[in-house]
Amino acid sequence: MWAQAERSSDILLSKHKAKSLGLDADMMVRTKANPTLLRNARVIDVLDGEHLARASVVIEGDRITSLGRGNDVSVPEGAVSVDLEGMTIIPGLIDSHLHLWGLNSDRVIDELLMVPDGVRLIRTTQRLHRLLEAGYTTVKDCGGINALQIKRAIAEGTIEGPRVIAAGYFLSQTFGHGDFFHFLPMEMVDARRTRGGSNLTCDGVAECSKAARYALREGADFIKISTSGGVMSERDRSEHVQFTSEEVRAMVRVAQNAGTFVTAHCHSAEGMHMSVDAGVHTIDHALYPDPEVIEKAKKKEVVFVSTLSIMKRYNEGGVAAGYPEWAVRKSRMAWEKAIANIRAIYNSGALLAAGTDFLDSPLMQMGTNALELELLVEFCGLSPLDALRAGTFNGAKACGLGERIGALRTGMTADIVVCKKDPLKDIRYLQKPDMVRMVLKEGRTVLNRGPAPKPV
Numbered sequence: 001m002w003a004q005a006e007r008s009s010d011i012l013l014s015k016h017k018a019k020s021l022g023l024d025a026d027m028m029v030r031t032k033a034n035p036t037l038l039r040n041a042r043v044i045d046v047l048d049g050e051h052l053a054r055a056s057v058v059i060e061g062d063r064i065t066s067l068g069r070g071n072d073v074s075v076p077e078g079a080v081s082v083d084l085e086g087m088t089i090i091p092g093l094i095d096s097h098l099h100l101w102g103l104n105s106d107r108v109i110d111e112l113l114m115v116p117d118g119v120r121l122i123r124t125t126q127r128l129h130r131l132l133e134a135g136y137t138t139v140k141d142c143g144g145i146n147a148l149q150i151k152r153a154i155a156e157g158t159i160e161g162p163r164v165i166a167a168g169y170f171l172s173q174t175f176g177h178g179d180f181f182h183f184l185p186m187e188m189v190d191a192r193r194t195r196g197g198s199n200l201t202c203d204g205v206a207e208c209s210k211a212a213r214y215a216l217r218e219g220a221d222f223i224k225i226s227t228s229g230g231v232m233s234e235r236d237r238s239e240h241v242q243f244t245s246e247e248v249r250a251m252v253r254v255a256q257n258a259g260t261f262v263t264a265h266c267h268s269a270e271g272m273h274m275s276v277d278a279g280v281h282t283i284d285h286a287l288y289p290d291p292e293v294i295e296k297a298k299k300k301e302v303v304f305v306s307t308l309s310i311m312k313r314y315n316e317g318g319v320a321a322g323y324p325e326w327a328v329r330k331s332r333m334a335w336e337k338a339i340a341n342i343r344a345i346y347n348s349g350a351l352l353a354a355g356t357d358f359l360d361s362p363l364m365q366m367g368t369n370a371l372e373l374e375l376l377v378e379f380c381g382l383s384p385l386d387a388l389r390a391g392t393f394n395g396a397k398a399c400g401l402g403e404r405i406g407a408l409r410t411g412m413t414a415d416i417v418v419c420k421k422d423p424l425k426d427i428r429y430l431q432k433p434d435m436v437r438m439v440l441k442e443g444r445t446v447l448n449r450g451p452a453p454k455p456v
């Protein structure tokens, strides 16, 4: 089946994988909630841009089972009703690129090396509520072993948090972007033999295949690779190409054979051509694409993931926070081109999803992730609706969950956010601390600051 999936957006995580994330999960032990009727709200359809005024949404189990204007919905026996007069309903937000690293300072390398993994893991679990409070019901963690533990604890209901789609490991060539600890001896930089990092260093088809299989063995939902240099790697440049096309094809093959996909960190046009030709599903960051690769990616429905937020934070507060001077310099140099190129991707009609690349540190705290939507509107020409689509429906595609979440449609998983004000009037509303009044994830209310439910 996978060999026949010609278009990248056909790529969906297998049913088995989705179940391990809590989706369609009949094996989870949870108290069954009453059916819920959310009524009297403005409902935003991110697919066709239609607003339903004074509309109702019915949720039974983990699904949206009815949706319509006024009371034009079928309400099951025993339902509770919530009157959302004046409020707006949007799909649960999705951050398509972040890292749940549990950092207490922005001296990232020091923290990764010196704070035990378990301590950082506990810190992250204490902060997950911030994502839910900001309306994020799904996040894609693009490298970091914390996420492998957290996603399981959330999916089984032990802790509350957004659904986590986890790479766990980050596959990088020797002298590649993931080789953060290049100052250590070679035998100490690979996550299979050291602590603190998530880098798997691999060179050649055999090693790359093996590293991809190792990531899957440890619980990865998808494979994260680096096909160019980057901002946070001292010695390479974003324009450099990393891995060879044979190596990328091998890793894509391993992923597809296991019912999943590859996400590529990539800035350079040449690296993007190689990645798209090899069949990767998403191109993340995408600072320097050329028009040809944007067209090629669009045809194959590859998803581009913007991560302007990390650059904005580096550029404005990176030096004071303790980031290396070279990283801030690289980021500042790239900003103008980055926004022009994300704008070009958007204008081409290629799929664009919103990430932040936030590292779960003081400068890049979870909960302010809707900054990316603001930046897409302010700098890249997206309408608020298109930005919201990048942070919901297109994000679902980037996560391989495109048919299950990311829109408010009958039959889809009920990941729902109730906002005090309409974010299409001002996308910055989504960053205000009291804006999100209610969050449902898989049909369960995981945050409720709104009106109390009453029997129908």
Ligand SMILES: [Zn+2]
Pocket: 097, 098, 099, 142, 357
């Ligand atoms: Zn990243």
